[in-house]
Amino acid sequence: MASAPDQRLRLQLQGLVQGVGFRPHVARLASALQLSGWVANGNCGVVMELQGERSALEHLLEQLLQQPPSRARIDRHQHRWLPPEPNQAPGIRIDPPRTEGPSTDAAQALLGPDLALCSRCLAELADPHNRRHRYPFISCTDCGPRYSIQRSLPFERAHTNLVAFPPCPQCQREYGDPGDRRFHAQTISCPQCGPQLRWNGETTTVEAAIAAAHVCLRRGGLLALQGVGGFHLLARADQPEAVRQCRRRKGRPDKPLALLASHPWIERHCRVSPQELELWQSAVAPIVLLRRRPSAPVADAVAGDSPWLGVMRASNGLQQLLLEHGGEALVATSANRSGEPITSDEHSDGAALAALADAVLSHTLPIRNPIDDSVLRWAAGAPLVLRIGRGLAPLALPAPNATEPTLALGAHSKASLALRLEGYRLLSPDLGDLSGERCGERLMATAEEWLAHHRLHPRAIASDQHPAYGSTQLAQALSQRWRLPWLQLQHHRAHVLAVMAEHGLNGPQLGVAWDGSGLGDDGTLWGGEALLVTATSASRVAHLRPFPLPGGSLALREPRRAALGLLLAAWGVNWRRHAPALAEASGWAGWSAVELAGVERAARAGLQSPLCSSIGRLLDGLAALLGLATCSSYEAQAAQRLEGEAQRQWERHGTQQSTSRYHLPLRPSPSGDPAHWDWRPLLRQVLHDRTAGHSTGAMALAIHRALAEAIAQLAQAQRCRQLVLAGGCFQNALLLELSEAALAAQGCRALWSQRLPSNDAAVAMGQLLAAESLLKTTSAPRPPSACVSRSPVS
DSSP, X not given: OOOOOOEEEEEEEXXXXXXXXXXXXXXXXXXXXXXXXXXXXXXXXXXXXEEEOHHHHHHHXXXXXXXXXXXXXXXXXXXXXXXXXXXXXXXXXXXXXXXXXXXXXXXXXXXXXXXXXXXXXXXXXXXXXXXXXXXXXXXXXXXBOSGGGBOSSSOOGGGBGGGGSOOOHHHHHHHHOTTSTTTTOTTOOOTTXXXXXXXXXXXXXXXXXXHHHHHHHHTTOOEEEEOSSSEEEEEETTOHHHHHHHHHHXXXXXXXXXXXXXXXXXXXXXXXXHHHHHHHHSTTOOEEEEEEOTTOOOOGGGTTTOSEEEEEOOOSHHHHHHHHHHOSEEEEEESSOTTSOOOOOTTTTHXXXXXXXXXXXXXXXXXXXXXXXXXXXXXXXXXXXXXXXXXXXXXXXXXXXXXXXXXXXXOSTTOOOEEEETEEEEEOOOOOOTTSHHHHHHHHHHHHHHHHHHTOOOSEEEEESOTTOHHHHHHHHHHHHHTOOEEEEXXXXXXXXXXXXHHTOXXXXXXXXXXXXXXXXXXXXXXXXXXXXXXXXXXXXXXXXXXXXXXXXXXGTOHHHHHHHHHHHHHGGGHHHHOHHHHHSTTTTSOOHHHXXXXXXXXXXXXXXXXXXXXXHHHHHHHHHTTSOSSOXXXXXXXXXXXXXXXXXXXXXXXXXXXXXXXXXXXXXXXXXXXXXXXXXXXXXHHHHHHXXXXXXXXXXXXXXXXXXXXXXXXXXXXXXXXXXXXXXXXXXXXXXXXXXXXXXXXXXXXXXXXXXXXXXXXXXXXXXXXXHHHHHOOOOOOOGGGOOSOSOO
């Protein structure tokens, strides 16, 4: 007779432990150790009670904490040793979800990101003897949709859109078999019971759909393909007219288009480092910026003269089947008009899809939470997030200090929201540009959805301080409706705080916040700032010397205006004398003589010409002066072209200096005001070398070096040993790498975002950190229950 169990273990785990195969992992391990009891998802994570020999229980605890499932992450755990229960039934049960505490308590469990197709499912997809051969919705505990289909917490099939597809008897047997790799896989399905494909609104077979899609693409047509988080617009990458048609319909004339490609294709046509390949093959399956080879068989219109191609792998079975049948590389861009949210519903978005595509390949699994693809690059020895989306978001940063729930609504051009839970700061995907009404609606809907998921009533709301931002206006409206305190935070302080939140920093930090622009405390446009930041305060240590932006917001899409602002700020009406090559080149900026004179008069009179201290606008102006971009059709186009020229020069000549050394000196203020980086010497050097006929690449690289040295000069002047690099300018891999190296050379450590994006999509996380400090010093009334108006399951 077996000896009686001598101990019972109650264990609670928090972290990314739902939707990653944790419960079946526990069940298999406990069975192997001859333990009995149960394991379940709860409103905080995973909870279990197991009993058996003490040594076996201790071994299980050690194994779970040290070797959890590959997609899991344990952030905290609590365990208690209890007396064994008498008459405990043998074996391990996976129970329905258990609610710990009152049902009204907040749900602290984390929403897991969508996971790309794993290697074992890929092998089954290609295996003619497997019953899921060529099944587009193949998935398992290690892969498949999560966030995009989730309706409420915890993660259970009944709480997702897969509830409409009951498993067939064979899937049910696999689901209940501890020896099967789909044991308790919540997304289990097969051709007999899973979602179905639709071709132009009609249900069809996999083979018919793939064949029709191939014909459409081969003939130069555009295909709208429903993915995990929304529709992609596909075209053959090697057909110039198809790519041009894609751009016309999207209203996207220049911005590079992403590619969906196979591993052999990128090995042949891109220069891929081992780190980039690992990113590309990861469960995130992001779009990765890769250096293109000159022989890459893509139409010029795919990425223009950019030295990079943005390439992703197939993240789901339908993409994989289409890629295998339709070629090794396809344009795969979001199916939406420029500036609008990604389309995600065949019916409600039907008009938009009809205007974009010649055919629509959809399916019957609804998308609950639309989400774009993530975009990454490798820089300075780490991943650099350019867009946070599928596979990365929702992103949860552990934050152990207790605080009240808070909602932060981010910035404007890359909208996002952040939510404070007990123990976590959550960041949403990039939700788009709030200039469009539909993106504003999506921000509000996402906020309602997340508050409903976690059963939270925020105690405060945070936003940017710019009154014209859509997120600021929404925050004001919600604070009035819900009677909550509202924190308006300066944009660049939030950028630095976001990096601090990622790295777990609380004390004073010196940070460089370089980006396009944001409203400063003095009413001017900032964007080239050095700030001493804490969670509760910030002081301006240094900034770029201000210059005017003729036309104000028009300068965002016309770098020539920033160039003219630099010339006027440096030399006033005499600027032509100092830039004779420009003065003699009639129409150098695309203006007629009359137009140029009009813009110049308005700028000198201060009409719609705000002062700015923006590094982003400085780069725009320098790019325009070098003839790289006088007008832009998308954000940072001019700066990206400048980076591209500098990158090519770096690859050709490395550290070799082929121009004079450029300088952006840091000048102290005699009155005790913040120091400033003086761009005037840099401008003079660029104009001199342009006249002397130096190559554009050499000048572009010298500009990047000058910026990096300016950062190092700041660190030296402040005697700091650690410096935060924040803001969208550090999406520039070359600038980041040069800055990190320049700081390291003088013994200063650089910190920058590697999990959060460095652009405005991370601003909400910084706002959240500041709002937490606000709540520690103020008390807020609990909002009415109408705060959350959307049902968690609808």
